[in-house]
Amino acid sequence: MLGTIVAHTSAGPVLDDIRNRGKIVIAHRESSIPFSFVDASGKPVGYAVDLCRRVAEAVRIKLGLKALAVEYLKVTPADRIAAVVDRRADLECGSTTNNAERRQKVAFTVPHFVTGARYLVRADSPISELQDFRGKKLVSTTGTTPLKAITIANQERLLGLTVVEAPDHARAVEMVEKGEADGFAMDDVLLYGLRAGRPDPSKLKVVGKFLAVEALAIMLSKDDPEFKVIVDDEMKRLVVSREAYSLYDRWFTTPIPPKNAPLNIPMNYLLKDLWKYPTDWGPG
DSSP: OOOOOOTTSOOOHHHHHHHHHTEEEEEEOSEETTTEEEOTTSOEESHHHHHHHHHHHHHHHHTTOSOOEEEEEEOOTTTHHHHHHTTSOSEEOSOOBOOHHHHTTEEEOSOSEEEEEEEEEETTOOOOSGGGGTTSEEEEETTOHHHHHHHHHHHHTTOOOEEEEESSHHHHHHHHHTTSSSEEEEEHHHHHHHHHTSSOGGGEEEESOOSSEEEEOOEEESSOHHHHHHHHHHHHHHHHTTHHHHHHHHHHTSOBTTTTBOOOOOOOHHHHHHHHSOOOOOOO
16 A cells, blocks of 8 residues: 655655655656567657556655656667666666566566567568577667577587677568578567567567576666665556556557557466566576
8 A cells, every 4th residue: 555755754865866856757668578678759658667557656655746747768778777866766667577687686576477488580480499590690689688699599509509689679570581690589478469569460479488587677777775665666566456457458458559559468477477576586
């Protein structure tokens, strides 16, 4: 339940910043469909963005403010952590994996998705698993956990891959389509979203087993425990009230931009299990 922080008393540094500015800054992504992306008008939309808007309202109520403006900051996989650490953004609302390495710099709230890295290849490709990329080019996006995972797998399994970095997801898909790379390693849910947004989705397919299981969550500063309590409590409320389930259905099972087509990705058992007792859990 939402409690009350008495306005004008000292809070943590993030809450003080939010109150003094009269606004909360939400970092978003450009092409992480359906979590966080921009629509045809350039407006940030998506599953994680909707969750963050509800968190922002909870912060407004907790701080006893009559109004709290929401400002958006576009980030990339390469600069999203710095945006939170440097306090240019109060919340990062995208498709960011909660892991031990990142928790040294930032905090995470209750996961909103559980996924794993797989591979996007051309529809006529014979590739079905990681080992099939032996001696071939595999692209992933700079600053992402799948990039790190395939780099480690390449070294440990002596696969002889040429690992290529792309600046963003859209460029990585383009490289696969143009034959500049044999596949794109990324969280499978993002691959399905990116595929659905292409002019001819039938020319691409998602293959392979999960390279690793990852919990995606809203990222925030680790320097303000009070702020984290508000965010965690609101995320738990959204899960327990089942509002989060409705938001999931909105973005994963019904038609969405940019092509007004559904992704048709029902909630997996991993997320259902985690939401039975929602915590800020993340893999090691």
